[in-house]
Amino acid sequence: MSEAAVKSLAPVMCIVGARPNFMKMAPILRALAHHQPPIPALLVHTGQHYDTDMSKKLFVDLGLPTPDINLEVGSGSHAVQTAEVMKRFEPALDEHKPSCVLVVGDVNSTLACTLVAVKKDIPVAHVEAGLRSYDRKMPEEINRLLTDQVADRLYTTERSALANLVREGIAEERVVFAGNVMIDSLEASRPHARTPADTLASHQLDPALIKHPKGYGVVTLHRPSNVDDAETLRSLLTVLDTVSKDLPLVFAMHPRTRSNIERFGLKDMLDPSRVAVLPPQGYLEMLGLMGGATLVLTDSGGLQEETTALGVPCLTLRENTERPITVEQGTNTMVGLDREAILRGVAEILAGQGKRGRVPEYWDGHTAERIAADLYQWLGA
Numbered sequence: 001m002s003e004a005a006v007k008s009l010a011p012v013m014c015i016v017g018a019r020p021n022f023m024k025m026a027p028i029l030r031a032l033a034h035h036q037p038p039i040p041a042l043l044v045h046t047g048q049h050y051d052t053d054m055s056k057k058l059f060v061d062l063g064l065p066t067p068d069i070n071l072e073v074g075s076g077s078h079a080v081q082t083a084e085v086m087k088r089f090e091p092a093l094d095e096h097k098p099s100c101v102l103v104v105g106d107v108n109s110t111l112a113c114t115l116v117a118v119k120k121d122i123p124v125a126h127v128e129a130g131l132r133s134y135d136r137k138m139p140e141e142i143n144r145l146l147t148d149q150v151a152d153r154l155y156t157t158e159r160s161a162l163a164n165l166v167r168e169g170i171a172e173e174r175v176v177f178a179g180n181v182m183i184d185s186l187e188a189s190r191p192h193a194r195t196p197a198d199t200l201a202s203h204q205l206d207p208a209l210i211k212h213p214k215g216y217g218v219v220t221l222h223r224p225s226n227v228d229d230a231e232t233l234r235s236l237l238t239v240l241d242t243v244s245k246d247l248p249l250v251f252a253m254h255p256r257t258r259s260n261i262e263r264f265g266l267k268d269m270l271d272p273s274r275v276a277v278l279p280p281q282g283y284l285e286m287l288g289l290m291g292g293a294t295l296v297l298t299d300s301g302g303l304q305e306e307t308t309a310l311g312v313p314c315l316t317l318r319e320n321t322e323r324p325i326t327v328e329q330g331t332n333t334m335v336g337l338d339r340e341a342i343l344r345g346v347a348e349i350l351a352g353q354g355k356r357g358r359v360p361e362y363w364d365g366h367t368a369e370r371i372a373a374d375l376y377q378w379l380g381a
Helices: 003-008 019-034 052-062 078-096 108-119 139-150 160-167 181-192 196-202 230-244 255-263 283-291 301-310 339-350 367-380
Strands: 012-016 041-045 100-104 124-129 153-156 175-177 217-220 249-252 275-278 295-298 314-316 332-334
Touching: 012 019, 012 078, 012 108, 019 041, 019 052, 019 100, 019 124, 019 181, 019 301, 019 367, 041 078, 052 181, 052 283, 078 108, 100 108, 100 367, 108 124, 108 139, 124 139, 124 367, 153 160, 153 367, 160 175, 175 367, 181 283, 181 301, 181 367, 196 275, 196 283, 230 249, 230 255, 230 275, 230 339, 249 283, 283 301, 295 301, 295 339, 301 314, 301 332, 314 339
Parallel strands: 012 041, 012 100, 100 124, 124 153, 153 175, 217 249, 217 295, 249 275, 295 314, 314 332
Antiparallel strands: none
């Protein structure tokens, strides 16, 4: 494609909706702008993220530009949110007539914008394709499956994803192994990560809590299967309380989790002298907390990847993962919700026997550049 052709090319419409999308899209937008010749792009924020102030902070932390279009959808059930994104996205698509729609990850906005685009015969590129947990009770799994089926270009983070896609009848020539774009953001942001002590102090918490001889652990919990059932949540908090007797914890608490803890009457289960409870943190704060941690306890897919890149042992409080490479090559261990497995995993890490793993192929900070280069050739073809 000639430079003149690129200049006349309709923009690539890049979609973000929720926190995980921001980390993936920031390096892609930079790569499109820095490509020679530059590839025009429009940033669409669906407004799916639950916290407007936190959303703005993440944009600043990651160097994301102000969205060209904000659909301001807000929260709602999966059906309501998906439908509302589709209703509001269609007029934007009609107005701007993009060369393609680029979606990332597996949130409701990813699927909603994909469906609108393909029904209007606009090509879709999906970044982070082919990941599978094989748990259809996870809404994200449904979003992944459906998006991959109808997308035209699929960029994968690990080679095993190709086998998943081929098994589902997706033609191999539609798939490109590009690497993990989230690691691009991590590598670019490392020098700017906020120190854990500063993060605690900014919330009027004593930084001395994390100066324990064994260090400290970081905790996140947000999945409905873990926090929406009173007995499951009670059991997890009981385990965290036990862990905190050996290792202080910093718990970046999701609003859903905080609300359920209050609703179920579990507020007194965590000792504030051993567990520092924070609201959801900005990207630079979480990067600093994870980078300095002895271990991470989480049910987040993104944190499984980030801890592998940082070389920090991770215990995942789920029965499955759509990111098996973090277990096979990285620092991640699946412990489920079993109390003994969790405590055994913590004890092994504190004894110096935790997994250190290695950084997987193409998790090198240059994934967005590979995506931009391929997108340029693909659009030209």
